[in-house]
Amino acid sequence: MSTASSSDRIVKIAEMSARDGLQNEQQSISAECKIALVNRLADAGLRYIEAGSFVSPKWVPQMANSNVVFAGITRKNGVTYAALTPNMRGWENALAANVDEVAVFASASESFSQKNLNCDIATSLSRFEPVVAAARQHGIAVRGYVSCILDCPYDGAISPSSVEKVTHHLLAMGCYQVSLGDTIGTGTPGRTRTLLHYLNQTFKPEQLALHMHDTYGQAIANIFVGLDHGIRTFDASTAGLGGCPYAQGASGNVATEDLVYLLDREGFYHGIDLDELCRTGEWISQQLNKSYTARAGRGIRSKACI
Ligand code: HMG
Numbered sequence: 395m396s397t398a399s400s401s402d403r404i405v406k407i408a409e410m411s412a413r414d415g416l417q418n419e420q421q422s423i424s425a426e427c428k429i430a431l432v433n434r435l436a437d438a439g440l441r442y443i444e445a446g447s448f449v450s451p452k453w454v455p456q457m458a459n460s461n462v463v464f465a466g467i468t469r470k471n472g473v474t475y476a477a478l479t480p481n482m483r484g485w486e487n488a489l490a491a492n493v494d495e496v497a498v499f500a501s502a503s504e505s506f507s508q509k510n511l512n513c514d515i516a517t518s519l520s521r522f523e524p525v526v527a528a529a530r531q532h533g534i535a536v537r538g539y540v541s542c543i544l545d546c547p548y549d550g551a552i553s554p555s556s557v558e559k560v561t562h563h564l565l566a567m568g569c570y571q572v573s574l575g576d577t578i579g580t581g582t583p584g585r586t587r588t589l590l591h592y593l594n595q596t597f598k599p600e601q602l603a604l605h606m607h608d609t610y611g612q613a614i615a616n617i618f619v620g621l622d623h624g625i626r627t628f629d630a631s632t633a634g635l636g637g638c639p640y641a642q643g644a645s646g647n648v649a650t651e652d653l654v655y656l657l658d659r660e661g662f663y664h665g666i667d668l669d670e671l672c673r674t675g676e677w678i679s680q681q682l683n684k685s686y687t688a689r690a691g692r693g694i695r696s697k698a699c700i
């Protein structure tokens with residue numbers, strides 16, 4: 395394999411379980427449990443871990459102990475520990491917690507922006523500007539999110555041009571990459587292809603990532619479309635944990651186990667120990683009194699596939 399084609403086979407996984415995975419849990423989850431999760435994920439080989447968010451505890455109480463989590467984790471060389479920051483207050487708290495990277499999160503849909511951030515899209519972007527500027531001054535990279543890239547739970551179908559507009563704003567203000575969120579997991583491969591074909595006319599594939607929730611079991615198929623369009627960063631959540639408090643009924647991101655299995659079988663490099671990851675997925679499911687639902691994880695733990 396040539397060097398060029400080898401590097402094209404490298405995929406980065408942004409691990410979401412400690413943030414997107416847990417933010418919607420109603421039960422109280424101790425900081426110790428979150429710390430153990432983050433440490434186990436790093437031990438399994440994940441190199442980008444979103445470990446919490448510095449949002450209003452009135453809005454998302456589950457993330458209120460993110461500063462304790464950041465203080466308690468064992469930082470591993472080469473691992474980026476990231477957090478969400480919706481405004482300057484969030485940025486200051488993230489800085490104090492010594493985060494490696496922050497993320498700002500906008501929406502392609504006006505109604506979702508109102509529900510999630512209590513403001514319209516334009517206002518949210520204007521609040522992110524100083525966050526991005528301050529982070530960059532401190533040498534801290536900023537990732538952006540755009541939610542509701544295909545459908546909004548309140549506004550219905552979203553046009554590719556709305557996604558393009560917000561993505562452009564986030565990149566222009568200094569985000570190095572924008573993660574495109576199928577927040578409610580209604581996307582299918584054909585619609586994902588149409589959107590990515592449209593966005594590829596404006597953006598380089600490395601400026602984009604996919605964040606596919608798996609509510610309708612379409613996330614892996616949609617990610618495969620992303621791979622075909624040159625995207626090499628995918629968000630995923632161990633054990634498929636998660637959802638969004640402002641998207642009722644949406645389930646978690648694609649299970650990291652399923653994504654790693656796909657990448658292994660399709661000849662992509664990712665650096666993750668799938669057995670260790672599956673043990674972590676089973677462990678966190680037990681901690682949350684949930685059954686372990688990651689398909690590849692269950693297959694591997696039961697030795698159903700060789
Ligand atoms: P607001 O109520 O309009 O803001 O909320 P405010 O400025 O009026 O502040 C209200 C209170 O919160 C005040 O406290 C502030 O001090 C405090 P009070 O004076 O009432 O005691 N406050 C904060 N506290 C801690 N940290 C902060 C902070 N900011 C204000 N950073 C706000 C606006 C943005 C704060 C709120 O809407 C919020 O926190 N939203 C976050 C919602 C959220 O976390 N959603 C889930 C993550 S996004 C997601 O899951 C989607 C994604 O996965 C991609 C996808 O799937 O599509 C990324």
Ligand code: MG
Binds near residue numbers: 577605607
């Ligand atoms: Mg999400």
